[in-house]
Amino acid sequence: AQSVTQLDSQVPVFEEAPVELRCNYSSSVSVYLFWYVQYPNQGLQLLLKYLSGSTLVKGINGFEAEFNKSQTSFHLRKPSVHISDTAEYFCAVKAAGNKLTFGGGTRVLVKP
Amino acid sequence: KAGVTQTPRYLIKTRGQQVTLSCSPISGHRSVSWYQQTPGQGLQFLFEYFSETQRNKGNFPGRFSGRQFSNSRSEMNVSTLELGDSALYLCASSPTYRADQETQYFGPGTRLLVL
Numbered sequence: 001a002q003s004v005t006q007l008d009s010q011v012p013v014f015e016e017a018p019v020e021l022r023c024n025y026s027s028s029v030s031v032y033l034f035w036y037v038q039y040p041n042q043g044l045q046l047l048l049k050y051l052s053g054s055t056l057v058k059g060i061n062g063f064e065a066e067f068n069k070s071q072t073s074f075h076l077r078k079p080s081v082h083i084s085d086t087a088e089y090f091c092a093v094k095a096a097g098n099k100l101t102f103g104g105g106t107r108v109l110v111k112p
Numbered sequence: 113k114a115g116v117t118q119t120p121r122y123l124i125k126t127r128g129q130q131v132t133l134s135c136s137p138i139s140g141h142r143s144v145s146w147y148q149q150t151p152g153q154g155l156q157f158l159f160e161y162f163s164e165t166q167r168n169k170g171n172f173p174g175r176f177s178g179r180q181f182s183n184s185r186s187e188m189n190v191s192t193l194e195l196g197d198s199a200l201y202l203c204a205s206s207p208t209y210r211a212d213q214e215t216q217y218f219g220p221g222t223r224l225l226v227l
Contacts, residue, residue: 032214034216043118043202043219044202045218046217051212099145101157
């Protein structure tokens with residue numbers, strides 16, 4: 001079985017400041033890793049994913065994440081946030097052929 | 113390419129009724145998964161279908177059921193609705209090509225309110 005912990009439930013940040021959202025996971029098998037964003041009253045949009053290869057993954061809207069196998073982490077970063085980045089962010093893991101398991105989410109509030 | 117579509121987008125039902133939600137996957141995707149999202153429990157997996165067969169199932173009571181048709185469209189049904197079934201129901205589809213078959217693409221969801 002897999003589990004995901006998002007260490008911060010809320011992250012307030014000023015516009016144009018950097019942000020890091022932390023995600024740790026637990027699994028006895030190899031997993032694939034994902035970050036999704038959910039804007040108010042919408043579904044989930046895929047930001048980026050790690051399937052294999054380079055541990056630094058670049059996604060949409062200027063986000064990137066780094067897979068660290070030894071620390072079982074997949075933290076999401078953006079060097080400079082915009083007001084439009086205000087949303088809830090979900091980290092998720094999936095073993096091959098299994099269900100997608102989500103963390104509890106991190107609400108990002110970008111302040112002007 | 114059109115994304116995952118879900119109908120209806122909003123639904124109000126009363127306790128004891130039943131409801132059917134529909135999901136059309138991205139063209140060419142054969143795997144469809146369903147999730148329930150609530151403020152208290154977060155995102156929870158309901159079930160996954162591939163080529164009309166249920167491949168995985170979450171820990172939900174038998175009141176929750178689903179099916180997939182030959183065109184990959186999927187429906188989920190909830191019978192004897194309870195207040196706690198009020199939630200956003202999300203559908204996701206996955207491609208079948210090996211390099212990306214583990215990636216799920218989500219629809220906008222159906223928001224169900226049970227009164």
